[in-house]
Amino acid sequence: MSEEWLIVGASVVGGVQQDIHLKNGVIAEIADSLSAPGATVLDARGLIALPGLVDLHTHLREPGREDAETVETGTRAAALGGYTAVHAMANTEPVADTAGVVEQVWRLGEQAGYVDVRPVGAVTVGLHGKQLAELGAMADSAARVRVFSDDGFCVADPLLMRRALEYVKAFDGVIAQHAQEPRLTEGAQLNEGEVASRLGLVGWPAAAEEAIIARDCLLAAHVDAALHVCHVSTAGSVEIIRWAKGKGIQVTAEVTPHHLLLTDDLAESYDPRFKVNPPLRTKADVTALRAALADGTIDCVATDHAPHPVEAKEAEWAAAANGMTGLETALRVVQKAMVDTGLLDWAGVADRMSVRPAAIGRVLGHGQPLTAGAPANVTLYDPGAGETPVDPRTHASKSRNSPFAGMPLPGRVHATFLRGTATVLDGKVTL
Amino acid sequence: MNRHLISAGDLSRGDAILILDTAEELASVGGRAIRKLPTLRGLTVVNLFYEDSTRTRTSFEAAAKRLSADVINFSAKGSSVAKGESLKDTALTLEAMGADAVVIRHPASGAPRRLTDWISGSVVNAGDGTHEHPTQALLDAFTMRQRLVGQGASGTDGSDADRRGQGLDGIRVTIVGDVLHSRVARSNVLLLSTLGAQVTLVAPPTLMPHAVETWPCRASYDLDAELRKSDVMMMLRVQQERMTAAYFPTVREYRRRYGLDAGRMALLPEHAIVMHPGPMNRGVEIAAEVADSDRSTIVAQVANGVTVRMAVLYLMLGGAGEETPMESAR
Numbered sequence: 078m079s080e081e082w083l084i085v086g087a088s089v090v091g092g093v094q095q096d097i098h099l100k101n102g103v104i105a106e107i108a109d110s111l112s113a114p115g116a117t118v119l120d121a122r123g124l125i126a127l128p129g130l131v132d133l134h135t136h137l138r139e140p141g142r143e144d145a146e147t148v149e150t151g152t153r154a155a156a157l158g159g160y161t162a163v164h165a166m167a168n169t170e171p172v173a174d175t176a177g178v179v180e181q182v183w184r185l186g187e188q189a190g191y192v193d194v195r196p197v198g199a200v201t202v203g204l205h206g207k208q209l210a211e212l213g214a215m216a217d218s219a220a221r222v223r224v225f226s227d228d229g230f231c232v233a234d235p236l237l238m239r240r241a242l243e244y245v246k247a248f249d250g251v252i253a254q255h256a257q258e259p260r261l262t263e264g265a266q267l268n269e270g271e272v273a274s275r276l277g278l279v280g281w282p283a284a285a286e287e288a289i290i291a292r293d294c295l296l297a298a299h300v301d302a303a304l305h306v307c308h309v310s311t312a313g314s315v316e317i318i319r320w321a322k323g324k325g326i327q328v329t330a331e332v333t334p335h336h337l338l339l340t341d342d343l344a345e346s347y348d349p350r351f352k353v354n355p356p357l358r359t360k361a362d363v364t365a366l367r368a369a370l371a372d373g374t375i376d377c378v379a380t381d382h383a384p385h386p387v388e389a390k391e392a393e394w395a396a397a398a399n400g401m402t403g404l405e406t407a408l409r410v411v412q413k414a415m416v417d418t419g420l421l422d423w424a425g426v427a428d429r430m431s432v433r434p435a436a437i438g439r440v441l442g443h444g445q446p447l448t449a450g451a452p453a454n455v456t457l458y459d460p461g462a463g464e465t466p467v468d469p470r471t472h473a474s475k476s477r478n479s480p481f482a483g484m485p486l487p488g489r490v491h492a493t494f495l496r497g498t499a500t501v502l503d504g505k506v507t508l
Numbered sequence: 509m510n511r512h513l514i515s516a517g518d519l520s521r522g523d524a525i526l527i528l529d530t531a532e533e534l535a536s537v538g539g540r541a542i543r544k545l546p547t548l549r550g551l552t553v554v555n556l557f558y559e560d561s562t563r564t565r566t567s568f569e570a571a572a573k574r575l576s577a578d579v580i581n582f583s584a585k586g587s588s589v590a591k592g593e594s595l596k597d598t599a600l601t602l603e604a605m606g607a608d609a610v611v612i613r614h615p616a617s618g619a620p621r622r623l624t625d626w627i628s629g630s631v632v633n634a635g636d637g638t639h640e641h642p643t644q645a646l647l648d649a650f651t652m653r654q655r656l657v658g659q660g661a662s663g664t665d666g667s668d669a670d671r672r673g674q675g676l677d678g679i680r681v682t683i684v685g686d687v688l689h690s691r692v693a694r695s696n697v698l699l700l701s702t703l704g705a706q707v708t709l710v711a712p713p714t715l716m717p718h719a720v721e722t723w724p725c726r727a728s729y730d731l732d733a734e735l736r737k738s739d740v741m742m743m744l745r746v747q748q749e750r751m752t753a754a755y756f757p758t759v760r761e762y763r764r765r766y767g768l769d770a771g772r773m774a775l776l777p778e779h780a781i782v783m784h785p786g787p788m789n790r791g792v793e794i795a796a797e798v799a800d801s802d803r804s805t806i807v808a809q810v811a812n813g814v815t816v817r818m819a820v821l822y823l824m825l826g827g828a829g830e831e832t833p834m835e836s837a838r
Contacts, residue, residue, distance in 0.1 A: 266617075271719035277617035277639030277691060280718055347618030348625075391596050393616035395637070 080498050083113045087121035087457060089447055090128075091423025097126060099453040102496040106449050119502075121457055124491050125423050128431040129161025129454030131443050133224070133253070133331055134307060134379035135404065137163070137194070139185060140178070141170025146384040146475045148185035148194060151404070154382070154474040156191040156500040158404040159456035159490040162435065162443045163192050167199040168229040174199035174210035176218035183220035190508065191500045195440055198222040200241050200252060204230050209241060216248040223439040226253035228307055229354075231289055233259050238293060242302035249439060251329075253305040254293055256314070257355065261285035266395060268341040268356045276344060278394065281356045283311040290314050294321035294328050305437055306330040308381050310355040312365035319374045329437045331379035332366050334403050334410035335480055339363075343480070349390045349397030350480050353383070370429060371420040377434040380407050384476030401480045405472050409486040412460055417487060423460075442496075453497035462489035473506065509823045512631040514620050516642040516699035521675060524703055528650050529672050531812070531819035547826045548577035551608040556598070557634070558584040558614045563786060564634050564644075567810070568611045571817035575826070580605070595619060599626035609825055612636070630824045638689045644785055645695035647816040649703055651805050652676055652740055654812070655781050677704035682734045684710040684766055685744030685793050686755075688717050692785045693744060697725045708734055712766065714755040731766050735775040742783040743768050743793045759792055769795040773803065781805050 084097040089107065096111035097104060105113075132155065138146035148165070155163045165182050167173035173182060179196035186194020198215035202208045204227045215222040225245060232238045232254060241252050262285045267273040269280025290306055294317060297304035306318065309330045321328045335353060340360050343351040351357060369375040383400025390397050403410075411430065415421040421429070435444025442452040464485035469477040493501040500507060509526070510518050519527070534545075553572040557565050565581065572579045582602070595614075602610055609630040612620045617637030624631050635641040656679055658670025681700055687693045687709050700707050701724035708726040709716065720727045728734055735741075746766075748759060756762045763769075768782065776782075782794070782803045790796045799806060 269718050271722045274717040274719045275694070275723075277637050277694060279638075347621045388594065391594065393595055393614065393619040393622050395616040395618075396595075 081113065081116040082494065082497070082499070083111060083116040083118045084121045084126065084455070084457065085118055087124050087126035089126050090427045091125050094122065097447065097455065099455070099494060099497040102453055104447060104449055104451050104453050107447060119492065123461055124457045124459050126447060127159070127423065127427045127456045127458060128444055128447055129456050129493065129495065130159045130408065130430045131434040131438065131440055132160050132163040132380050132382070132404065133305070133377060133434045133438055134228070134381045135163040135165055136168070136381070136383045136400070137165045137182070138169065138384060140181065144386045148182065149189045150473060150475045151382070151384070152186060152189045152191040152194060153506050154404040154472060156493045156495070156506060157473050157490060157504070158406070159408050159458060159493050160192050160404065161454040161456070161493060161495045162195060162440050164195045164197050164224055164438055166228050167197045167226060168204060172199050172203050173197065174202050174204070176211065176214040179215050179220040179222050180218050191506070192495060193440070193443065195224070195438055196220045196222055197228070197253065198225045200225045200227045200232050201237065206230060206232060206234055206237065209237065209244065212241070212245055212250065213248065216250060223248070223250050224253050224305070225250055226255065226307065228253065228255045231255050231257040231259060233289070235292060235296065239296045239300060242297055242304060243300045246302050251303040251305050251437065253307050254289065255307050256286045256289035256293070258285040258288050261288070266352070266356070267344050268358045270341060270359060272341045272344060276347070278344065283313050283358070286311055286355055287313040287317055291317050294318070294326050297328055298324065298326045301327070303327045303329070308333050308336065308355055308379070309366065309375055310336050310358050310362065312362045315365045315369040315374055319369070322374065329376045329433070330374070331377050331434070332370055332375045333381045334378060334407045334414070335401055336366055337363065337370070337378070337414040338410050339480055344394070347394045349392060349394050350401070350478055350482065352394060352397050352399055353401050354399040367414060367418070367420055370415065371425070376437060377429050378407060378411055379434065380404050382474070384474050385478050386476060390478050400478065402469070402472065402474050402476055402478055405474065406467055406479060406481050406486060408458060408490060409488045410481065412488045413486055416460070453494055455494040456490065457492040459489045459491050460487065462487065511824070512624050513642050513820060513824065514624070514631065514633045515640050516645045516695040516702070519642070519699065519702060521702050524646070524649065524699060525673060525675060527646055527816065527819045527823060528653060530823060531650055531815045532672065534818045534822070535815045544574055544576055546576045547822055548572065548575040551577045551825055552580060552606055553577045553609045553611060553821065554580045554582055554602050554605070554607040556582045556602065556610050556612045558619075559635070561613055561635065563810070564613060567813040568634060568817050570814045572821055574814070575818055575821060577821070580607070595622060596626050599623055603627045603629070609821060632820060632824070635691055637691065639691050640695040641691040642695045642699070643813070643817055643820055644692050645699040646820065647809055647813040648696055648742065648783060648785070649676060649699055650812045650816050651783065651809050652679060652681070652705075652781070654808070655805060656739055656779070675703040676700060679705040679739050680708070680737055681705050681740040681742060682708045682710055682738040683742045683744065684731060684768070686715045686746045686750060687711045687744065688715045689750070690744050696742065697723055701725060710734055710766065712756055715750070731772070735772055736777065738776060739780050740783060741768060741776060741780060744785070745787065745789055746793050763792055767793055767795065768798050770797045773798050773801065776803070783809060785809070
């Protein structure tokens with residue numbers, strides 16, 4: 078907390094170049110030609126300053142699957158990706174369905190210190206979809222849980238979903254739904270379409286996502302509660318969310334970097350690096366998701382960072398695990414998919430990757446404009462770093478299951494500051 | 509020829525005709541007193557079967573043995589697979605044993621494609637999940653050519669010289685049944701269209717693959733409308749467990765709408781043949797009197813399976829040179 082920095086010549090959210098003085102954990106001043114005798118100077122000319130990124134959807138795997146990721150390795154990966162806060166999903170072993178588990182995850186995050194870890198609480202006991210977990214106890218715990226999700230599973234029972242949406246209103250909570258109608262997706266392996274049909278893989282129909290989103294929007298409207306939709310993946314889902322927002326329903330939504338860039342034809346190799354749930358979809362879906370993120374129908378980018386050990390992916394497609402790593406590539410993917418295509422400017426990136434996810438997750442001290450007095454959560458990004466192929470072996474994540482391996486991506490996260498302390502400098506973790 | 513045979517779509521028309529012509533040549537071996545050629549002597553062919561399929565495994569085994577290859581049968585039951593060994597570790601084991609070719613049958617679509625990432629020998633797909641079964645399509649094409657092309661086009665076998673170099677141009681093939689879950693149908697659509705045949709798929713809408721309109725074939729829900737326009741009726745096995753997933757109401761209703769019985773058979777053109785990849789459900793997709801009729805090629809398909817698989821192994825493992833298999837046998 079004693080670090081003092083003078084960031085010189087950064088383009089503030091892609092705008093004019095200014096100097097940013099970080100002191101005592103806050104932005105002391107932001108203006109032209111600052112001087113701060115006691116501060117370490119960081120030459121940031123050519124770099125863009127963004128508010129520290131906030132991820133609404135991260136699988137840190139601890140407790141239980143420390144072979145895939147730990148809070149420490151996952152949060153290092155997050156810092157390297159430009160994040161200052163992440164939401165740790167509840168599908169750990171044991172499941173984060175009690176105050177005890179969410180407090181454990183929160184404390185592990187505090188100890189690691191790279192980013193703020195905001196545990197997500199399970200909606201139902203054991204993610205089984207039968208009985209509500211003690212949502213209030215998790216909300217009142219030291220972890221102060223506000224986002225609840227059975228992610229990995231859909232809260233498919235409409236009555237239970239209704240009750241959950243209603244119940245968390247008491248403590249300003251939000252239910253983040255993994256929208257997947259279970260009967261329509263039994264054994265599903267890949268987007269139901271031309272590719273899955275040709276490859277002989279069981280189809281995952283878009284309608285199975287859209288049906289749940291439509292239902293949940295109606296429920297949220299009925300009980301006047303907040304719904305967040307995880308990893309929106311289809312053009313039809315976008316239309317439903319757009320309709321719901323037009324009606325004034327309290328719905329927010331996220332899209333993953335991989336759904337903004339990759340399509341289902343990658344499965345032709347049968348390489349399970351491309352196996353994820355919801356699955357990669359078609360080019361038309363990617364186009365619709367990008368447009369929706371640009372116009373704000375989809376509120377934010379969330380990584381769904383899902384690390385898996387090597388053996389979980391070195392298998393035949395049907396036997397392999399779902400999921401992809403994403404923390405260390407998210408901003409670069411967003412640059413490629415959204416900024417370099419002219420769909421979103423850097424102010425838009427700051428909004429979709431920091432401001433809005435912080436607001437949805439009720440994360441205090443994050444996602445605030447870069448102004449004097451704000452907490453010094455800052456990411457410096459070099460968009461001009463030429464395209465370089467992604468090499469998962471260099472990632473801080475314990476797992477290597479990046480779908481972008483070998484793919485050239487632009488840009489580079491240069492530095493990340495958490496409350497004025499550098500967690501990443503020159504692309505490397507400091508601590 | 510490609511190093512592997514994963515999909516019938518990997519075969520060009522030239523490749524496919526070469527396989528069929530080579531199989532014609534090899535067919536005579538089956539009729540000789542000594543049914544062996546020394547072509548693949550010293551090479552090892554592994555049959556890696558994760559599903560019970562005595563029919564396909566023995567066909568590949570006979571094919572490899574008639575070419576004098578050493579054959580290792582590696583089945584999921586009674587091996588380390590049952591203890592949970594991964595496909596990759598099994599592949600590395602086979603690699604260490606020096607497998608020159610691995611013939612794989614696996615319940616997961618794409619498993620043979622994955623295997624090619626881990627071993628240096630050739631991989632032959634002997635059926636993967638609901639994806640493909642390319643040697644079944646080759647033996648089906650071989651059987652169709654034998655019965656319908658050249659002077660044998662009236663339904664009797666013509667001389668093989670008439671058929672050499674020929675495809676299946678203009679032959680109308682109707683494939684009926686559970687197309688959705690059928691690897692045989694997928695491979696046949698790809699191979700038969702490559703060879704110039706006109707393929708029509710017939711299934712209830714629930715068992716028709718998604719996006720079938722992008723496939724090189726027609727699709728129809730009405731079997732009766734296709735009978736008079738078919739030179740080949742290929743009936744697919746329909747599994748009773750599909751009923752529980754609501755693909756169709758009852759076996760009785762399925763038989764009524766999509767079963768080939770004597771009445772429907774009578775409406776086929778005189779020269780038309782009836783095929784089935786086996787194993788059959790007599791009385792469901794095919795009536796006993798159809799299966800046992802003169803039109804049925806079901807037994808011939810089994811015999812042709814061995815020769816076609818010999819041709820595939822020969823061309824993939826030994827046929828790179830100029831010699832024909834018969835010359836190399838001398």
